[in-house]
Amino acid sequence: MDQSLIKQYLLASFPQFEARLIETLIDNAFLKEFNEGDLLMNTGQNMRFTMLVVEGLVKLYREGEDGSEFFMYYIHPGGACALSMICSTKQQTSEIKASAVDKTTVLAVPTTLMDELMKNYKTWYYFVLETYRSRFEELLVVIDHISFKAMDERLEFYLEKQHHDLNTRALMLTHSQIANDLNSSREVISRLLKKMEQQKKVILHRSYIEYLK
């Protein structure tokens, strides 16, 4: 049944939540599934639910005016989208998108419930603040990289991150995909990858990259 499934998910992914909070969430939230590639959140729409990721993987990226995109970070089970945690705000400026990388399950918590949760459950408000803080810091790291680092270093960091977040050395990525994520171009990425291969940091294959270091 759905209720007990929610409980299982919460216990597994959000072990820090207090028992009463879990009960409240079971009574008020519902599960939602997304397939690979589905959009969880689109630009500027008013959020009526806070989404807690309980299974799968979500990719957050920024969309430029011309359609080019820019990878920011992944959200793993146990995380939530910071932006989805605010009850009904304008959000006109920020063009941000979230899409499922794998088959993903999220727990949708109505934003109308936020006041009560914040007030009554310490573990909830810790979670909200911690979510904001960590996303904030990730953005700072992103800013660091694009403003202070050159492409080769950014590429290495990107691959390291992929390796770490996806927990595999076999990175299923084409050069164009990487170029998109880093807002660069395929040729540039190809050349840099070639260099990295010579430095024995990766081995290149068709449609995937073996991460060594």
Add this chain to the structure above:
Amino acid sequence: MDQSLIKQYLLASFPQFEARLIETLIDNAFLKEFNEGDLLMNTGQNMRFTMLVVEGLVKLYREGEDGSEFFMYYIHPGGACALSMICSTKQQTSEIKASAVDKTTVLAVPTTLMDELMKNYKTWYYFVLETYRSRFEELLVVIDHISFKAMDERLEFYLEKQHHDLNTRALMLTHSQIANDLNSSREVISRLLKKMEQQKKVILHRSYIEYLK
């Protein structure tokens, strides 16, 4: 007296705070003054106080490894540093600095008080969330600019922001300062400013720029 001064400041800069919250703050927080150029917050130090700006102006910037800096945004009276709102976290990665632009007064609220404030005062937790949200969005805009825009556009945006935030057309900035804030070099900024002058968007003077558009 200090107590009534705090009250005045709070009423002026944080009119949304409920009366009981203001009383609590009066009893537990204290004012702190900074002179122009003083550092309010340094890299990675554990924050023991949340700082609410009640007078003056605070500049937030990111420090690169080599000492170069990168302007992010201003905090006006009525605002607070999002990062200072988290009770004692690691914060090892983020090298972020806050310095006073003018003579600035802040209200220092002990972070040990956060739990109680969040729980008991709805206007407080709205404020905290709103602070996070708005800073987050500002960072997104920053990312947009450095990843999608060229220097000329970034410069125009920067000047527009200065004009808007400092509320004056007489921008007291040298070319080197601007270059620092944008993580560029003086010569580049000089040339671009020259172009903008030809386009009648600014008039250049020694040590200050008249913003026209």
Add this chain to the structure above:
DNA sequence: CCAGAATGGTGACTTGAGTCACACTGGAGC
């Protein structure tokens, strides 16, 4: 008033990275 510092202007050069054009290759599907 003078020396030195701060500020700004400019030409010449270098470089990282984006673009264009085109060639090669391995796999999927017929």
Add this chain to the structure above:
DNA sequence: GCTCCAGTGTGACTCAAGTCACCATTCTGG
């Protein structure tokens, strides 16, 4: 087998922006 196409490799070119060198102007402190 063959075709087509996504994925990749590479040289040549362009351009924005950073760097270097040097000079001119204004300001400031003794």
